[in-house]
Each structure stands twice: as C-alpha cells, then as structure tokens.
Amino acid sequence: MADFGPSSIASYLAVALVLFAAGVLAIGTRRNAIGVLIGIELMLNAAALQFAAYGRFRAEANDVQGQTAAVFVVVAAAAEAAVALALLFAVYRTSRDIDLEQTRELRS
Amino acid sequence: MFWTCCLCAISGAIGAAVVRNLFHASLLLGLSLVGIAGLYLFLEASYLACVQVIVYVGGILVLVMFATLFSSDVMGAVQRTPSWLRVTGITGALLASVVAVRLAAVAIHVAKGLEMTRGAMGRPDAITGGNGTEAIGDLLTGAWFVPFLAAGFLLTLALVAAVATVKRFRRTTEALRG
Numbered sequence: 001m002a003d004f005g006p007s008s009i010a011s012y013l014a015v016a017l018v019l020f021a022a023g024v025l026a027i028g029t030r031r032n033a034i035g036v037l038i039g040i041e042l043m044l045n046a047a048a049l050q051f052a053a054y055g056r057f058r059a060e061a062n063d064v065q066g067q068t069a070a071v072f073v074v075v076a077a078a079a080e081a082a083v084a085l086a087l088l089f090a091v092y093r094t095s096r097d098i099d100l101e102q103t104r105e106l107r108s
Numbered sequence: 109m110f111w112t113c114c115l116c117a118i119s120g121a122i123g124a125a126v127v128r129n130l131f132h133a134s135l136l137l138g139l140s141l142v143g144i145a146g147l148y149l150f151l152e153a154s155y156l157a158c159v160q161v162i163v164y165v166g167g168i169l170v171l172v173m174f175a176t177l178f179s180s181d182v183m184g185a186v187q188r189t190p191s192w193l194r195v196t197g198i199t200g201a202l203l204a205s206v207v208a209v210r211l212a213a214v215a216i217h218v219a220k221g222l223e224m225t226r227g228a229m230g231r232p233d234a235i236t237g238g239n240g241t242e243a244i245g246d247l248l249t250g251a252w253f254v255p256f257l258a259a260g261f262l263l264t265l266a267l268v269a270a271v272a273t274v275k276r277f278r279r280t281t282e283a284l285r286g
Binding site (some may be wrong): 005006011012015018019022023024025029032035037038039041042045048049052053055056064065066067068070072074075076077078079080081082083085086087088089090092107 | 110113117118121122124125126130133134137140141144147148150151152153155156159160163164167168171172175176178179240243244247248252255259262263265266267269270271273274276
C-alpha cells in the first residue's frame with residue numbers, strides 16, 4: 001500500500017481516478033447536453049492530471065514532457081468545448097430544448 | 109494545503125456529476141478545476157497551473173455557464189438553493205481563495221527570481237525563474253513541433269467550425285420563419 005501525500009504519485013492517481021469516475025457518472029446519468037459536456041471536461045482533466053503526475057515522477061530531472069502533453073490535452077478540451085457549445089446552441093435554436101433523449105435530429 | 113486541493117478537486121467533481129441543478133454543477137466544476145490547478149503546483153508545474161486557471165476557469169467554465177444561463181430556467185432554481193449547498197459554496201469559495209493566494213505567492217516568487225536574474229546577469233531576455241516554462245517552450249518548438257502545429261490547426265478549425273455551425277442554423281431558422 002503506497003503512502004499518500006504530496007510526494008507520492010499514488011495520491012495524484014487516486015484523485016485522477018475519482019475525477020474520471022465522476023466524469024463517467026455525469027455522462028451516463030445526465031440527460032442535458034451541458035451536463036454531458038461537464039462530464040467530458042472532468043475526464044479530460046483527469047487525463048491531464050495523470051500526464052503531469054507521471055511526467056513529474058519519472059526518473060530524469062527537469063523532464064517536462066508530461067506537462068507538455070497535459071498542455072495539449074487542455075488545447076483539445078478548449079477546441080472541443082467551443083464546437084460542442086456551438087452545436088448545442090444550434091440544437092437549442094431549432095428545438096428550444098437540449099434534452100439529449102428528445103433531440104432526434106439536427107435538421108429542422 | 110495539499111489535502112485542501114485534493115478535497116477541492118474530488119468534492120467538486122463528485123458534486124458536478126451528482127447535483128441536479130446545472131448551474132450549481134458548473135460552479136462545482138469550477139471548484140474542481142481550481143483544486144486541480146493547486147495539485148499542478150505540487151507537481152512543480154506552475155505553467156500548467158496558470159494554463160489551467162486561464163483556459164479552464166477563465167474560458168471553458170465561462171462558456172459552460174453562459175450556455176447554462178442561456179438555455180434553462182436558472183434564476184428560479186437559484187432561489188430554491190438548499191442551505192447545505194449554500195454552506196458548501198461558501199466553504200468552496202474559501203478553499204478556492206486559499207488556492208488563489210498560494211498561486212499569487214508562487215507568481216511573486218517567480219517574478220522576484222526573474223528580477224534577480226535580470227539584475228545579476230544584465231540580460232533582459234533571460235527567463236530562468238520559471239519552473240520548467242522555458243523547457244516547455246524548447247520542447248514545443250523542438251521535438252514536439254509537429255504536434256504544436258497540429259494543435260494550432262485544430263484550434264483554428266474548431267473556431268471556424270463553431271462559427272459555421274451557428275451561422276448555418278441561423279439561416280435555417282430565418283428561412284423557416286420567413
């Protein structure tokens with residue numbers, strides 16, 4: 001059993017695990033598209049945290065590859081949020097509702 | 109401090125996944141994001157912490173909250189905020205401000221290091237006070253150059269796609285009305 005603390009990788013991985021689980025839970029249970037988007041953001045955050053943690057606890061000193069990968073995750077999340085919210089806006093304009101179960105099509 | 113950040117991240121994430129009200133969920137997502145920014149500081153990734161706060165809290169969270177306010181009856185729900193959620197919110201705000209103070213302390217520390225470097229070396233271009241920020245820049249323009257370009261391309265594409273989507277549907281709805 002690893003000891004938890006700021007200098008142990010296990011604590012960061014545990015936080016990332018909880019974040020990812022919360023994201024999966026949000027995606028599975030939410031009916032609203034914004035709720036699903038929040039879940040996706042949580043999962044991406046968990047991934048970025050894992051990148052940073054593994055990069056920090058590698059053997060080489062001053063190795064920032066993990067951090068760089070985490071920056072790319074943040075970029076992907078930003079692009080995804082912009083496109084998702086634009087789509088959501090479009091769906092809302094046509095059907096006045098963003099319930100995922102009710103939304104059958106984008107064509108009006 | 110470390111456990112405060114962990115608590116922020118975990119409780120915010122679980123709350124964002126479970127709470128029924130979307131407005132509260134997005135606020136709790138913000139709590140989680142700030143907590144993760146604090147964890148990045150413990151991983152000696154202050155650049156990543158700044159990116160997290162600027163892009164996630166300043167960009168994505170504002171977008172999500174705008175969409176929430178835009179698309180649902182939030183004000184009625186805010187009036188009915190249960191008291192336990194109010195207490196959680198106040199506690200979260202306090203924890204987040206602790207993290208913010210810590211971030212500011214790191215920023216001041218880095219700025220002082222930068223000042224010392226500049227004063228001692230007399231080279232205004234030398235930025236050596238950051239924790240790996242210089243190394244990240246080297247990596248992005250060196251070994252990771254193609255992914256870096258791809259990320260820029262992705263962002264441009266996302267911007268164009270978002271604008272095109274909204275414009276196309278506006279035209280459709282106008283055609284339907286007229």
